[in-house]
Amino acid sequence: FSQRIPAREGLHGAYAASRTSPAPDLEQQDTMTEGKAADAPQAIYSRASFKGDRGDTFNARAVYTPFSPPAQRSFKGLVVPADPILANQPLRNAFRAKGKLVLILRGDVSFDVKMQHAVEAGAAGVIFCNTDDSLYLAEASKEYTIPSVMMDHKAFMKLHGRNLMPAQRFTADFDFDRLQTLHNSNAVEDALSQGRMCKLEVTVVGGHNLKDMEFMFAM
Numbered sequence: 001f002s003q004r005i006p007a008r009e010g011l012h013g014a015y016a017a018s019r020t021s022p023a024p025d026l027e028q029q030d031t032m033t034e035g036k037a038a039d040a041p042q043a044i045y046s047r048a049s050f051k052g053d054r055g056d057t058f059n060a061r062a063v064y065t066p067f068s069p070p071a072q073r074s075f076k077g078l079v080v081p082a083d084p085i086l087a088n089q090p091l092r093n094a095f096r097a098k099g100k101l102v103l104i105l106r107g108d109v110s111f112d113v114k115m116q117h118a119v120e121a122g123a124a125g126v127i128f129c130n131t132d133d134s135l136y137l138a139e140a141s142k143e144y145t146i147p148s149v150m151m152d153h154k155a156f157m158k159l160h161g162r163n164l165m166p167a168q169r170f171t172a173d174f175d176f177d178r179l180q181t182l183h184n185s186n187a188v189e190d191a192l193s194q195g196r197m198c199k200l201e202v203t204v205v206g207g208h209n210l211k212d213m214e215f216m217f218a219m
Helices: 034-039 111-120 153-160 180-193
Strands: 002-006 045-052 057-064 075-081 101-105 125-129 148-151 170-176 197-205 208-210 213-218
Touching: 045 148, 045 153, 057 153, 075 125, 075 153, 101 111, 101 153, 111 125, 125 153
Parallel strands: 002 197, 075 101, 101 125, 125 148
Antiparallel strands: 045 057, 045 170, 057 148, 075 170, 197 213
């Protein structure tokens, strides 16, 4: 519905506010129950860029794990796949993983076990990858001293999959994504289409360089 209201004196530009749910490609923790949903950690996204030593480069999205130290949002380093890739036992390539960003595939054991094996190997950070093309907000029992993020399976295939150039090594650079809210735009449209969110459009009359305002609120 629409409402026409007079502009306040000195009002300039457009105001917009939105209330959104997590981005649609963010998979929630498997064990999360409805009663715990309100206490669920908020997803914080990272921009990731990768550069291969044979010329391949690509950018991707990641989400910081809730157990990654907040003071280390920016980090970089050489990517070394864990051996075994699930990190379900102490790393056989600990000598290579020391001081590097260890690539670990989700599955088989808890994230605590995977992190413990990475820490014991002297890793500088951990890149977890999901087994499908969604991001996953991992959980652990405590905060760790090294940073960690979760990426989707597409990133894993580029870093360690069949399309990886033989013996190519990648350097990764992670940084806090300052455009967090833009990732939620698709979630808003999805909520609107399913009737879970109402959209209020307000037309402002008068003023200088004024535009229509939109407000979102949950049903």
